[in-house]
Amino acid sequence: MTEKQKEILSIAMELFAKEGFDAVSTSRIAKSANVSEGLIFKHFKSKQGLLDAILQLGQEAVEGLLTSLKEEDSPKEIIRQVIQMPFDMDEEQYHFWRLLYSLKWQADVYDESISEPIKEFLTQAFRKLNYGHPKLEAETLLILMDGIATTVLLKKPKNQNRLMKHVLNKYNL
Amino acid sequence: MTEKQKEILSIAMELFAKEGFDAVSTSRIAKSANVSEGLIFKHFKSKQGLLDAILQLGQEAVEGLLTSLKEEDSPKEIIRQVIQMPFDMDEEQYHFWRLLYSLKWQADVYDESISEPIKEFLTQAFRKLNYGHPKLEAETLLILMDGIATTVLLKKPKNQNRLMKHVLNKYNL
DNA sequence: CAAATTTGTGAGTGATTACTCACTTACTTT
DNA sequence: AAAGTAAGTGAGTAATCACTCACAAATTTG
Structure with missing residues (x-):
């Protein structure tokens, strides 16, 4: 991948x-990335294609996690x-998740294909801990994490740490 | 308010x-509402003005709640x-919240001005029930409700009722 | 009823949109 | 070094965008 390709992806x-x-x-992206507008279409075919490439890269990063x-x-x-996931994101992860x-x-x-495998792990974990309704428990925790991710992405609250500890405490951790 | 005005607001x-x-x-809105495009701008000045009018109406409805x-x-x-709020929305509320x-x-x-007063009520309620950290508890519940509202608005899950009862149960209700 | 105001139309405006294309420049391969 | 391929440019395109305006129809007011 060319330097300019990476620059386009990152800026976009x-x-x-x-x-x-x-x-x-696309014209603004080209200007911000110091690139001709035509190059975006040479590499990514369309504006949607550019988005797809971004999502593809992010998806791969998530699979690592x-x-x-x-x-x-x-x-x-x-x-x-x-529970700790949404509280430690670097800047690139932050952009990816906010976009998603x-x-x-x-x-x-x-x-929802991203959260589906996590739901499986959580369900197993709650089952091992003898929770009454492990699947429902996993769904509820994931929904809470979705809410937390949203507030972190939108509001960057100051007392993130207190919030995290409070949630951990709710699950006896 | 004219019939056509109401129609524009509802369709938009x-x-x-x-x-x-x-x-x-704006051209699509006009076509869907069977109205000339000019009328939108006569009544609402700009596309942003139309959005503002929609949000204004919704805000008033929320204040009733x-x-x-x-x-x-x-x-x-x-x-x-x-807790029950996101689970009973009529179609108009559904559109408004999804837009918001x-x-x-x-x-x-x-x-966040909409949820701020609710947070106050919740904090008082948790305090009365002798929760250890009533404010943090209120914030956490609101974040969970935000997550629930999101899934209801996006996915309309089939077993909403089980989810609702599970959450109520977490708060001994 | 007449005047004035409001409601409504539809053809137009310049600006911006995503996208194309003929072309040059840079790098690889033989 | 010649030929071939990939990277990159920038001016152009038709379509669509939010918005305006001169005007007509309907309604309200004096």
Whole structure:
């Protein structure tokens, strides 16, 4: 991948995440990335193709995270890691997730395939801990994490740490 | 308010909610509402003005809900009502909330003024019930409700009732 | 009833959109 | 070094965008 390709992807992800896919024009992306507009279409075929490439890269990064979860077998540790996830994101992850969350609301593009495997792990973990309704418990925790991710992505609250500890405490961690 | 005005507002809210503010053109709104495009601008000045009018109406409807919460003084009942909120929406409320939630992700328009008063009520309720950290508890519940509202608005899950009862059960209700 | 105001139309506006294309420049391969 | 391929440019395109405006129809007011 060329330097300019990487630059286009990086700038586009940041702009899409901050302002929304529809609100950012290919001409603005080209200017911000110091690249001719034509190059975007040479490499990514269309604006949608550019978005697809961004999502593809992010998806692969997420799968890396999942692998480390898979190797963990202590149920308490699995739950702890899931709860901690939204609280430690670097800037690139931050942009990716913000983009992904904003795309949920665009017509019919919602995709829950990312959280589905995590739900499986959580269900197993709650079952091992003898929770009454492990699947429902996993769904509820995931929904809570979705809410937490949303507030972190949108509001960057100051007392994230207190919130995290409070949630961990609710699950005796 | 004219019939055509109401029609414009209703159609625009539905389209904005389903496809996003940027993705819907004034020309499409006019066609869907069987109205000339000029009329939209005569009544609402700009596309942004149309959005503002929609949000204004929704805001007023929400304030009605808050009033009934205010009159409730049993802490358990307050918490129960907050938890039940996202599970009973009529179609118009559904469109309004979906629009509001999608707008969160547009650049810098996020507005938490709607949930702020609810947070106050909840904090008081948790305090009355001798929870250790009533404010943190209220924040956490609101974040969970935000996550639940998101899944209801996006996925319309089949077993909403089981989820609701599970959450109520977590708060001994 | 007449005047005035409001409601409504539809053809137009310049600006911006995603995208194309003929072309040059840089790098690889033989 | 010659030929072939990939990277990159920038001016152009038709379509669509939000918005305006001169005007007509309907309604309200004096």
